[in-house]
Amino acid sequence: MLSISRTLSLPESELVVRFLRADGPGGQHVNRTESAVELRFDVARSPSLPDAVRERLLARRDRRLTDDGVLVIQARRFRDQGRNREDARARLVEIVRAVLVPPKQRVATKPTRASKERRLAGKQQRGKLKQLRSTKPGLE
DSSP, X not given: OEEOSSSOEEOGGGEEEEEEXXXXXXXXXXXXXXXXXXXXXXXXXXXXSOHHHHHHHHHSOOTTBOTTSEEEEEEOSSSSHHHHHHHHHHHHHHHHHHTTSOOOOOOOXXXXXXXXXXXXXXXXXXXXXXXXXHSOXXXX
16 A cells, blocks of 8 residues: 555555666666666556546646556666665655645736836836937937
């Protein structure tokens, strides 16, 4: 069980873990071991996610989300497989936690009378400045 919050956890059966060969430092050892981890989580078909959370996850414009609604996380930061697996799981928890709380709805407000007056005064001032540019010096 991957615990996201007190009320939400994901069963291990919904997580697909694959191991790959990592690029980067490690010498000849890196060519023989599969230390990178690819974690896949099917957001669109997960029965353990509440509908609101699923919709917010799918609505995110995240390059790690495929067209089929599968979230793909690749972890290759560390040289050993276990740490990369934990890193991928931690990143999945972070992503899901980010959409748990619904965003606040924006309340539309009207500009105040003072802000309208300031805007109009600024426009008049700029207009006068431009008008002064057009007059020839000495021909006033």
